[in-house]
Amino acid sequence: MERVVGTTVCGLRGPIINQGCNIQQIVVDTVLNAAKVEGFLIEDRDIVTITESIVARAQGNYATIDHIATDIKAKFDAETVGVIFPILSRNRFAVCLRGIAKGIKQVVLMLNYPSDEVGNHLVDLDKLDEKGINPWTDVLTEAEFRRHFGYIKHPFTGIDYIEYYRNLIESEGATCQIIFSNHPKTILNYTNQVLTCDIHSRFRTKRILKNNGAEKVYGLDEILTESINGSGCNEKYGLLGSNKATEERVKLFPNNCQPIVDGIQAEIKAQTGKTVEVMVYGDGAFKDPVGKIWELADPVVSPAYTAGLDGTPNEVKLKYLADNNFSHLCGEDQKLAISEYIQNKCEDLVGSMEAQGTTPRRLTDLIGSLSDLTSGSGDKGTPIVYIKGYFDNYTK
DSSP states (O other): OOOOOOOEEEEEOOOOOOTTOOHHHHHHHHHHHHHHHHTOOOOTTOEEEEEHHHHHHHHTOEEEHHHHHHHHHHHOOSSEEEEEOOOOOIIIIIHHHHHHHHTOSEEEEEEOSSBOTTSOBSSOHHHHHHHTOOTTTOOEEHHHHHHHHOOOOOTTTOOOHHHHHHHHHHHTTOEEEEEEOSOGGGGGGTOSEEEEOOSTTHHHHHHHHHHTTOSEEEEGGGSSSSOSTTOOOOTTTTTTTOEEEETTEEEOOOSOOHHHHHHHHHHHHHHHSOOOEEEEEOSOOOBOTTTOOBOOOSSOSOSEEOGGGOSOOOOOOHHHIIIIITTTOOHHHHHHHHHHHHHTOOSOOTTOGGGTTSOOSOHHHHHHHHHHHHHOSSSOOOOEEEEESTTOOTTO
16 A cells, blocks of 8 residues: 655653663663554664753753853953853853853943844844844944833743843842944953853854954853863853753753764664664754744754764755646656656755755754754653654655
8 A cells, every 4th residue: 555644753752861861771762662552663764863951961961150150260360251142041041141240250241133143132123223223333332222222021031131131140249231232343342351152153253353352252162161160061062052950050962972872773773673863952943933033042953963864855846846847747647757757866966956945954953953843842741752754755
């Protein structure tokens, strides 16, 4: 019988993961048990994805605001430090900001506007137009921002992030000055020691600051790259990818994930004879059309994945073939012609008209987004995702 279902995605319920848990064995057991209970077959090129959160929890990769403050003090020796381009997030940045402020006497906080790097808006772009303000040229003080726009609360969280971040900084005993600019070198009018908190633009920001005379420049990816007084750390990403655990502690992005995904693949192969692909995923890479928030606040979608997930899709557009190459056919004849075309398609379709409109993103970014949307960030309790048929096409 002909298959009538393509890709299927299942969120798998596993146990609560805590420090010291054998994450590799838990994932293998969860997958095998789900296959038995739900009655699906484990097949070659199925995909198992695991949220980065449970990997980091199993590793016990946590740090406190005191650990952050200690590292900040060690890296900066000026009384006034610029803290620039943070995202507006209680979950992602607020606890980090407390630790940063605890290690500094005077903070000049420079915020992007009208929105942060991932799309959280301080003010609507239309409001800037009304006031005749150009965010690419104009630098605003906090008083000027308030005079133009007043007190604006984030539509999703109900937080005025300007006031919220000021209060967090001052609660740790630091003084706070807030300015608004999209130019990294603006901060050098206030201090020549800078902590840049942007994620995907951090390398450019650091380069601009260093080329314009900054004395010391660090990014969040250089804070807690090694253990501080027994803390967790992340050698590659530092504080990037961290999440709030408690009011005093953050969970860091997981370390050394490659042996975990390779080990899960090997164990499932040993028990089933099938080679599945495995990846650890964080935030998906997609943008919310209403809130205009780009979801990717992690430094990468996937910190580790098995070799079969490297690369990008190599697909043709079915509707293009139906409307162009084989528009003169219909019914079974058209189906057979399209199937034959797919079976004999080139191995590299870059630039081909038949591939236009297909998604040229990396497999790990696509699958990570699919997994993130499946597992959610709330109480679904499915931190492991099982995907079947992802590599199938119309002919399979």
